[in-house]
Amino acid sequence: MDPKYSAQDILICDLCQRAALQSHCELCHVNLCINCVGKHLSDSSKRHNVVPYKQRTSVPNYPKCPNHTQKHCELYCEKCDLHVCSTCLSSGNHKGHDLSDALQRLRIKLKDLQKDLKELEKKIYPTYEEIASGLNYEKENIDKHYEKLTTAVTKQGEELHREINIIENNLKSEIEEMKTKHLAALHEQEKQMNMITSDVKQSILDLKKILDSNDISITSEYTSRNAEFRCLPPKMKVSISSFSPHQINTEQLHQMFGSLSALSITTEKHGYTMETPEAVSCSPVKLLLDEPEIITTIDIEYDYLYSVTCLSEEEMWTCGKDRIMKLYNLQGKLLKSIQTKSGNLPRDIAVSKNGDLVYTDPDAKTVNKVKNKKIKEVIRVQGWIPYYVCSTSSGDLLVTMNSDDGEQSKVVRYTGSTEKQTIQFDNKGEPMYASGYYKYVCENRNLDICVADWGAYAVVVVNRSGKFRFKYTGRPSSTAKESFYPYSITTDSQSQILTADCADHCVHILDQDGEFLRYIDNCYLQYPWDLCVDTRDNLFVAECYRHKLKKIKYMKDTQ
The missing domain is CATH 2.120.10.30 (TolB, C-terminal domain)
Known part of the structure; x- marks a missing residue:
């Protein structure tokens, strides 16, 4: 990050890039240290209005021109897709190109950011929260379901005698293994959902920070992740096991005891999609x-x-x-x-x-x-x-x-x-x-x-x-x-x-x-x-x- 914009570093002079800034030229949009004020004022080819930095009026933070370091880019070339200064224009490199005011482009970009922020806050983030809540609900009810399975197996086992204890215990072990796998799968999906939800939340914070900064450079560099967030991760599809008891027949004890259907954990697309704000x-x-x-x-x-x-x-x-x-x-x-x-x-x-x-x-x-x-x-x-x-x-x-x-x-x-x-x-x-x-x-x-x-x-x-x-x-x-x-x-x-x-x-x-x-x-x-x-x-x-x-x-x- 440019040290000028870091909240942890001292703001430094735009000219020497070393000393702490103390002044600001409102006409040139340049931050200056004490030593560079005189050097800046020595340029008599243009007007200056140097004031203490804390007394500067609120002005747009135009980006510096990469080709002319003393200039700020107040215009935007639509054809070249870049910000340009007045010197760039006089060079003739952008002759005949469509130009727009940098502030106008900033306002358009800010509107896009506002749309992204609104979608993240009103649609995407609540959707991920809702899915995560649903996973918690499933986890809370897993014990009830598997307790019913265990009870059914136990009841069937009590009607038989000691010779079927091994079968009964094996089936209980299968249930516990299924439960463990089911919980593990839900935990993994919940973990993934929480990570994405955290990213969405961070994007919201980043967007708010950009919107508050009034900084054209940072705003222009912003890349939307909303399209990525709209693509929900696959929804886990679980075919929950059930117990099918049979009538007791000692001659066919193993077959007659009953069986558990296999636990099936797969994924599928969610039954709903994320809609764009426009349609x-x-x-x-x-x-x-x-x-x-x-x-x-x-x-x-x-x-x-x-x-x-x-x-x-x-x-x-x-x-x-x-x-x-x-x-x-x-x-x-x-x-x-x-x-x-x-x-x-x-x-x-x-x-x-x-x-x-x-x-x-x-x-x-x-x-x-x-x-x-x-x-x-x-x-x-x-x-x-x-x-x-x-x-x-x-x-x-x-x-x-x-x-x-x-x-x-x-x-x-x-x-x-x-x-x-x-x-x-x-x-x-x-x-x-x-x-x-x-x-x-x-x-x-x-x-x-x-x-x-x-x-x-x-x-x-x-x-x-x-x-x-x-x-x-x-x-x-x-x-x-x-x-x-x-x-x-x-x-x-x-x-x-x-x-x-x-x-x-x-x-x-x-x-x-x-x-x-x-x-x-x-x-x-x-x-x-x-x-x-x-x-x-x-x-x-x-x-x-x-x-x-x-x-x-x-x-x-x-x-």
């Missing part, structure tokens, strides 16, 4: 149209139309007050019909990551998947009633449920048939959602979980870990609607949240942080019941009582 997941930036417009209107063969979800840009699954779910194209042609397995009415539908139809059956307390016209029960619950469902970017299912007595509500994440996450209470132990009522759910592009909580008159949004982010209760202004009854909800490529206000016959559009952007209320909507958005950000609105499906264009194609 989510590299999606092109789109702007809202001044006036949304209806592209087409389709009559759907239901008395009441309850739900719609896009299979493609041309085909939409629908369900209503009927046990049959129907697939339509944009011309209104019925392409396919599927009757529920139980004969009950479906409450909500979604399309899985693989393109399969998923529907909820509240009466049977099941969530089902349709593949090649065959219906498979995926989830069955007890004590709770599954109502609304969505498929996430990772292939999981998010299901909103009410308790049998209607006193509690929650959102549950399933991977296949396995419950992976429950969102029910906030960090104070209070219910996250109103009891009972309708609760459509969707996942945003930033992996937030968004719920239209009709009973709370609010849109409730939590992050991927279930931590509360914000609650939207309608636009707080004199032009807002008098009441807010959010019914269904969906999101688009810009992470904007769209929710249907059924009672006021409109759609609210929010940004990903819950700020109101606009209404869609000029498309003759009547009781908009459900919403979905296709891959081109066209909005589909299901009008319940008129059993009509409207396709609405509300965003410009590109910026």
